[in-house]
Amino acid sequence: MVEITVSAKKFQRLFDYVTRIGIDAAALAATVELRLDRIEALAPDHALPALHYSRLYKAAAVKMQELEQRLPWGAGLGSESFDLMCHCMIGGRTLGDALRLAQRMDALLYARNGYRMRLLEEPGSDTVKLRYDIDISDATAGLIPEDWDRVDSGPTAARASGLIVWHALCGWLVGQALIGAELRIDAPPLNRQYHDSLARTIGGPVYFEAGENTCSFDRSLLDRRVVHTPESLADFLKNSVYHLIAVDRLPASTSAAIKSLISIDLPNGMPSFADIASMLYMSESSLRRRLQAEKTSYQAIKDEVRCEVAIDKLLYEDARVADLAELLGFTEPSSFVRSFKSWTSYTPRAYKDRMQALGRI
Numbered sequence: 449m450v451e452i453t454v455s456a457k458k459f460q461r462l463f464d465y466v467t468r469i470g471i472d473a474a475a476l477a478a479t480v481e482l483r484l485d486r487i488e489a490l491a492p493d494h495a496l497p498a499l500h501y502s503r504l505y506k507a508a509a510v511k512m513q514e515l516e517q518r519l520p521w522g523a524g525l526g527s528e529s530f531d532l533m534c535h536c537m538i539g540g541r542t543l544g545d546a547l548r549l550a551q552r553m554d555a556l557l558y559a560r561n562g563y564r565m566r567l568l569e570e571p572g573s574d575t576v577k578l579r580y581d582i583d584i585s586d587a588t589a590g591l592i593p594e595d596w597d598r599v600d601s602g603p604t605a606a607r608a609s610g611l612i613v614w615h616a617l618c619g620w621l622v623g624q625a626l627i628g629a630e631l632r633i634d635a636p637p638l639n640r641q642y643h644d645s646l647a648r649t650i651g652g653p654v655y656f657e658a659g660e661n662t663c664s665f666d667r668s669l670l671d672r673r674v675v676h677t678p679e680s681l682a683d684f685l686k687n688s689v690y691h692l693i694a695v696d697r698l699p700a701s702t703s704a705a706i707k708s709l710i711s712i713d714l715p716n717g718m719p720s721f722a723d724i725a726s727m728l729y730m731s732e733s734s735l736r737r738r739l740q741a742e743k744t745s746y747q748a749i750k751d752e753v754r755c756e757v758a759i760d761k762l763l764y765e766d767a768r769v770a771d772l773a774e775l776l777g778f779t780e781p782s783s784f785v786r787s788f789k790s791w792t793s794y795t796p797r798a799y800k801d802r803m804q805a806l807g808r809i
Contacts, residue, residue: 501689605638607635758776
C-alpha cells in the first residue's frame with residue numbers, strides 16, 4: 449500500500465490563493481502545524497501527505513467563512529454550512545431520504561442567496577438529476593480575486609467542483625459509486641486535461657456549456673441504504689478533502705465505507721469480514737465481488753486504515769509506538785514498526801523526523 453500524497457504545488461497554490469483574498473498564509477499554516485516558508489521552498493512536484501493538505505484546506509475554509517460569503521468551491525466543502533448539511537443528511541435511511549433532507553435544508557438556508565441544491569425526479573424516467581446552482585457574481589468580489597491567475601475559470605471550477613463533491617458524497621453515503629453518472633456543466637470548458645479528470649472521477653460522460661448544472665444517475669440508487677453513522681460522518685468531515693482526493697485517485701466508495709466502519713470499531717478490535725458485510729447490508733459473496741471489481745481486498749483496506757490512524761496519532765497525538773501497536777492489533781511493537789515501514793518507506797521515528805523538518809511538530 450502506498451501513502452496517498454499530493455504535490456507541494458497544491459499547497460503553494462492554496463497559500464497563494466488565501467493570500468490574495470486577505471488571509472495570512474503563514475498564520476493559517478501554523479494552525480495545522482505547517483511551516484509556510486519550508487513548503488514554499490520545496491520543488492512543485494515534491495510529494496507531501498494528502499492528509500496534511502486536507503487539514504490545511506479545512507483550516508482555510510474556516511477562515512474564509514469569516515468573510516461572510518458562502519464558499520463557491522466544492523459546494524462549500526470544509527465550511528460549517530457543509531458540515532451541518534451532512535449532519536442533516538445522515539439522518540436519512542436511504543440516499544433518496546438523505547437528498548430530500550438536504551434539499552429542504554438548502555431551500556431554507558440558501559434559496560435567497562444564489563445557491564440551490566435540488567433533486568429532480570421525473571415520473572417514468574430511469575434516471576434522476578441532482579441539480580446544483582450557484583450565482584457566481586455573489587462570490588466574485590471576495591473569493592474570486594481579480595488578480596488571480598484562475599479568475600477566468602472561476603465559474604467553471606465552482607460549478608463543476610460542486611457537482612463532483614455532491615457525486616462523491618452520495619457515493620460515500622451508500623458505500624458504492626454512482627453507476628451511470630453523467631455531468632452537465634453550465635459553464636465553458638477549460639481544457640482536455642480538466643475534462644478527462646472529471647470524467648475519470650465520475651466514471652461517465654461530461655458535457656460543458658450544457659444549459660444546466662446537474663449530475664444524473666440511476667434512479668434505483670435512491671433506494672440504497674445509507675451505510676454510515678454520525679460517528680463515521682465525523683471522521684469524514686474531519687478529513688473530507690483527503691477522502692475526496694482518495695476517491696479521485698481510485699473511485700472506491702465501498703472501500704471508503706468499509707474504512708469508516710473499521711475506524712469506528714477500531715477501539716473494540718478489528719471487525720470480521722462477515723461483520724462488515726452485515727453492516728453494509730449485503731452478502732459476503734456480493735461484498736467480495738465488489739471489492740474485487742475495485743481491485744482491492746479487505747486486508748488491503750485494513751492496512752490502509754492502520755496506516756492512516758498510525759500517521760494521525762503519531763503526528764497529532766505524539767503516540768508511543770507500543771500504544772499504537774496495541775491499538776492497531778499488532779502482537780509486538782516490532783511487527784507494527786515493520787508494517788509501518790512497508791506502508792510509508794519510513795520507520796515511525798524517521799517519519800516523524802521527516803515531518804518535523806517541515807515544521808509539522
